[in-house]
Amino acid sequence: EIVLTQSPGTLSLSPGERATLSCRASQSVSSDFLAWYRQKPGQGPRLLIYGASSRATGIPGRFSGSGSGTDFTLTISRLEPEDFAVYYCQQYERPPLTFGGGTKVEI
Amino acid sequence: EVQLVESGGGLVQPGGSLRLSCAASGFTFSSCAMSWVRQDPGKGLEWVSTIGGNDDSTYYADSVKGRFTISRDNSKNTLYMQMNSLRAEDTALYYCVKRPRIAADGPFDFWGQGILVTVSS
Numbered sequence: 001e002i003v004l005t006q007s008p009g010t011l012s013l014s015p016g017e018r019a020t021l022s023c024r025a026s027q028s029v030s031s032d033f034l035a036w037y038r039q040k041p042g043q044g045p046r047l048l049i050y051g052a053s054s055r056a057t058g059i060p061g062r063f064s065g066s067g068s069g070t071d072f073t074l075t076i077s078r079l080e081p082e083d084f085a086v087y088y089c090q091q092y093e094r095p096p097l098t099f100g101g102g103t104k105v106e107i
Numbered sequence: 108e109v110q111l112v113e114s115g116g117g118l119v120q121p122g123g124s125l126r127l128s129c130a131a132s133g134f135t136f137s138s139c140a141m142s143w144v145r146q147d148p149g150k151g152l153e154w155v156s157t158i159g160g161n162d163d164s165t166y167y168a169d170s171v172k173g174r175f176t177i178s179r180d181n182s183k184n185t186l187y188m189q190m191n192s193l194r195a196e197d198t199a200l201y202y203c204v205k206r207p208r209i210a211a212d213g214p215f216d217f218w219g220q221g222i223l224v225t226v227s228s
Contacts, residue, residue, distance in 0.1 A: 044219055047217070050216075095157075095166045096169065097142075097154040097157075099154070100151075
């Protein structure tokens with residue numbers, strides 16, 4: 001099983017600031033199969049990035065993904081109020097599909 | 108507009124059974140693999156199961172293998188999860204999730220709102 005470790009656990013920032021979230025895998029993950037999701041309170045997660053760096057439909061340009069192998073990064077260039085939420089990385093290369101423990105971005 | 112509406116959750120005693128349903132609309136259901144993901148309230152996400160678009164391939168997490176069965180009815184645009192021998196640790200919010208293509212190798216591109224399953228005596 002591929003274990004994904006996200007850091008930091010909580011990120012305290014202000015609107016307009018840049019957020020950098022990390023996801024480290026216990027073994028190499030193909031970049032084609034790494035995704036990021038945002039979950040707001042009381043809602044299901046929303047796909048932001050797939051294939052490590054491709055933005056999903058309707059996702060604004062302030063979100064970008066990068067990385068390869070075992071180290072991946074989600075960057076939010078300028079935080080909007082709706083971006084204060086929990087973010088999860090996920091590998092969907094092979095079962096069991098696994099998620100990271102999440103990073104909470106708070107004001 | 109894609110919609111996924113889960114139903115069938117509730118309170119059940121340990122050892123009991125439940126059947127979750129997910130009514131899908133706004134996309135060609137038979138062309139997309141589907142999954143179930145669960146979330147302990149206030150905690151992280153756990154993939155539970157996946158079924159291919161043609162119903163010809165199914166995958167399960169070890170934690171539910173042999174107890175849960177995923178299925179689909181493409182004529183009704185509906186996904187199911189039969190849950191047997193339920194345990195307290197199965198208590199969670201269960202999400203119905205769409206995949207972008209018929210094979211079970213894409214990201215989770217749309218999620219339902221979730222349905223709560225509580226296993227308790």
